[in-house]
Amino acid sequence: MSLIVVSPLARIAEMAVRHKAREMISLLAANQDFHRPAVIQAERHLKLAMNDISFAGTGDLIAPQEAHVAEIIAFARDWDQALPLVVHCWMGVSRSPAAAMIASLAVAPDDDDDALARRLRAASPFATPNMRLVEIGDEMLQRGGRLAKAVKALGRGADADGNTPFALPLPLCEPSMP
Numbered sequence: 001m002s003l004i005v006v007s008p009l010a011r012i013a014e015m016a017v018r019h020k021a022r023e024m025i026s027l028l029a030a031n032q033d034f035h036r037p038a039v040i041q042a043e044r045h046l047k048l049a050m051n052d053i054s055f056a057g058t059g060d061l062i063a064p065q066e067a068h069v070a071e072i073i074a075f076a077r078d079w080d081q082a083l084p085l086v087v088h089c090w091m092g093v094s095r096s097p098a099a100a101m102i103a104s105l106a107v108a109p110d111d112d113d114d115a116l117a118r119r120l121r122a123a124s125p126f127a128t129p130n131m132r133l134v135e136i137g138d139e140m141l142q143r144g145g146r147l148a149k150a151v152k153a154l155g156r157g158a159d160a161d162g163n164t165p166f167a168l169p170l171p172l173c174e175p176s177m178p
Helices: 009-019 066-078 095-107 113-123 131-140 146-154
Strands: 003-008 023-028 045-049 085-089 166-169
Touching (some): 003 009, 009 085, 023 066, 023 095, 045 066, 066 095, 085 095, 113 146, 131 146
């Protein structure tokens, strides 16, 4: 079953091992160092330096950019869907859910944006996807504003402790709990 496992940084090794993942996307601030789980193939680990902000960025903050989203899309399209893909950020609440939605639509472009948003909310009451990533993804994937509209309709997720991974199933897959 094709899944995208969304995780906070603190639980990436556990989630990668539990779900037998070999590929991972990391969305963290520049110079935020961490240890890649040994089960993740080094050549199939995409590291993107960005802050969890929804504006152009000031000072040392790096806003999500078109180049970041292009890398997420390309990486997802090369993903071997026989095994889950782990996508993580610091807390697993904003950047990684947005990237998971983008990755899902990159490999399943016929998916309905509202259905994807509903699957995200069913998988996580906490997810509040980063709107800058969502809007860039919407444009790059030629969704015509549908993805951004669907995510805005979700509203803000519940308060999170940053320790709650979840699995986002691709279309036609049954949800699986991490």
